[in-house]
Amino acid sequence: MERWSRVVERQGNAPPDDIPLVLAREGHHGPVVHAANRMARQNGIHPGARVVDMRAICPELQVEYADPAGDIAALDRLVLWARRWCPWTVRDGTDGLILDTTGSDHLLGGEAAMLVEMETQLSLLGLTAQLAVAPTWGAAWALARFGPVRSISGPDDVAIKLGALPVKALRLDADTVLLLRRLGLKTIGAVMDVPRLSLTRRFVKAELNSNPLMRLDQAFGKLAEPVASVDAKPRFRVQSRLAEPIFDPTPYLPELCENLCAALKQAGQGCRRLHLTVYRTDGDVSHVDVATSATTRNPGHLHSLFRDKVERIKPGFGFDLITLEAGGVEEMQERQNRLDGGSDDDLHLTRLVDRLSAKFGPRAVTRPVLRESHIPERAEGQVAALAALAETGDVVTKERPLRLFDHPEEVRVLYAVPEGPPAQFVWRWQTHRVVCYAGPERIAPEWWKDRPGTRLRDYFKVENQMGQRIWLYREGLHEDGRGGDPRWFVHGCFA
Structure with a gap:
């Protein structure tokens, strides 16, 4: 939500703070709430709920689309940014970071001073954070999201500090949490009091996210959970x-x-x-x-x-x-294109x-690229030559003229049948008699781009009495309800 707020603020479209607003993503049964601002949370709206149900609670709710992929990318960048405090950092799910600060906290004056420093630096980025320090990954995760305290001094305090937290703090899936609550096990302490053999019989074949015993062992340090830090790209x-x-x-x-x-x-x-x-x-x-x-x-x-x-x-x-x-x-990788094992790099x-781009500027040199469109004038574009490799689209396999006009030129046409090819047309003050033709190739309007009422096109490849091959099209059909009589245009010439 905070990343989205900064984006709309830069665009000048930030909504007022007193309007309940949520970011929605697609769910199994329609859009669900991905994140909510402070006013929405005060109205009882929480992430994971269906947007339709939340509108019933709050009719004035404003809904925008979330960008989960962008959030993950921003969190990955934050992983590398957080290495100013320790060398081992990793992303934790979709909303958290795990830092292995072993041997690093004393450089910042201790754990308490380190938490203050982290909170300050994150606030300068416009981010609010729930921070916690604990001997294990699982204990830190539970304290940051559910704990009343932010620090556990030693392994002996883990059971005391985690005992009062809900079972959801063990990083279990929703079905397992619901099962434990139905059994009357609502807190971590209650799960710890159950004989281990009884839990083993029930969850022996369960996966990690569904096994409270394994999650307890991870939280108490009995089961290793190392921080597999992502390597930063090398800098040259x-x-x-x-x-x-x-x-x-x-x-x-x-x-x-x-x-x-x-x-x-x-x-x-x-x-x-x-x-x-x-x-x-x-x-x-x-x-x-x-x-x-x-x-x-x-x-x-x-x-x-x-x-x-x-x-x-x-x-x-x-x-x-x-x-x-x-x-x-x-x-x-090195490429060998000579028999002697070398590479011919003289002409490239x-x-x-x-x-040329370095001398005249990156926009002075362009190259054509293909676009994902069936409309001929949209199927090709010009981009900067330095950026063209990343912006090319799908290749069009249909035959197209070597010379395509920037603006189709209207012509007058005589035809034998209304829906057939032209028998004769006048173009550039010359009369062209059609000897043979191929077509039509029908291209419908792109409804997601074109205005309502845009007419379809029927393209013909024709050859005149002098052997010149011309590409022309009929715009619209008779009595199609989108205008008067069809109009004819020349769009290009073949070699």
Whole structure:
């Protein structure tokens, strides 16, 4: 909810705080509440409830769509951000983080000071958090969500602090929680008082989320639950520290590119972007970025992209530190395309595109890409050559003319039958007599994009008396209720 609120605030569409609002996601029986703001929670609305039922409780409820995938991606980024406190961090489900702070809390003045520091830093990001410290993953999870206290000092206090919490705090699924409540076991302490043999007979074949014995052992540290930390992507960065300030970084770029590409090659990686940072002696920092249309680790090519951009750096009183960092790092393998085992890299279209884009700007060089549309003028578009690889759509297999007009040209047509091909048409002040034809190919309007009343098209490939092949279409049908007589247009020419 807080991430959504920040997005709409930047867009200037933030709703007032006194309006109950929920974010909804699809459920088995219709939309369900994914998150609710403070006013909605005060009206008795809680996550997991059906939106239809909550509207009956609160008629003025405002509903927006949730973005669960975006929430997971933001939480994954937060996992790496939280490594400022400890090296072992991992995402816990869809709404939590687990940090193994063993040996790290004393660096921040103890567990209490560490919790204050975490809460402060998260609040600066606009996030509220429920924090807890415990000897085990399960105990920390229970305290953060259900516990009245935020810290357990030692293993001996785990049973005391967790005993009064509800059985839901054992990370059990809803069916198991309901079964335990029907048996009169409403708290963790009540489950602990049941003889272990009795619970074993009942849940011996249950999975982890349905087995209260295994969850108890995890919470008390009897069953190991290590933090399998996600590895951060390696950063490829080289730098050059200078003994005295200089005013031109050009002499140092070849060596920086060589060292960076050597590190990329050793790791089997390539890059799509380079970030050059120059640190001036007066404290100012200058940046120069270049990009490539394909993954590469060729030092000569990467160095050439900076040729016309380094001049834009204002040296001031000089700079004494230069760093070069690779961005858009991807896996890259060597390809052999010569019999002697080498690679012919002398002529590459991608390198020409990179040099032109670096010289004239990323928007000056474009390439055509296919779009997911049957409408001919929408099936192809132009994007920046550096970004085209990530934005291509599905390939259209139907035959299309080599030359497609930006705007179809209307023509006058004579035809034998209303629904058939043209027998003759006048285009560009010339009369064209149809010798042979193929078609029609009917293309219906795209109802999700076109306006109501848009007419369908019937395309014909025709050949005139001079052997010229032309692509034209009839817009609409007679008496289709969407306008007058059909209109004819020439849309392109074949080779």
